[in-house]
Amino acid sequence: MQAGAHDDCSGNAVSVAMDTAIHRFHDLFAQLGLSNDAASIGEFIRSHSPLAFDVKLSNADFWTPAQAAFLREACMQDADWAELADQLSVALRGPVQL
DSSP states (O other): OOTTEEEOTTSOEEEOOOOOOOOOHHHHHHHTTSOOSHHHHHHHHHHHOOOOTTSOGGGOTTSOHHHHHHHHHHHHTTOTTHHHHHHHHHHHHSOOOO
8 A cells, every 4th residue: 555545434545645743542542532541442353343344434333323424424524533443443353362
């Protein structure tokens, strides 16, 4: 993958403009209204994994309507949250580490 590109929330490679906003993984959890300490993030990922590869992150059945809308908008608008949403998507689909 080339610089300035990432996988969108559905797994397709897309080009992105460089953004100066900096958010961290735990910030995404806070933005979603979830506990954002390391233990809570780990528990969330363990309890919601594995997410089927044919399910878009925003369509997962464990989100509230507001959370799903935020994730959908972040991905569609390629907002600065999109990269973190992609990371969460990968974490939920990957092997669970206990």
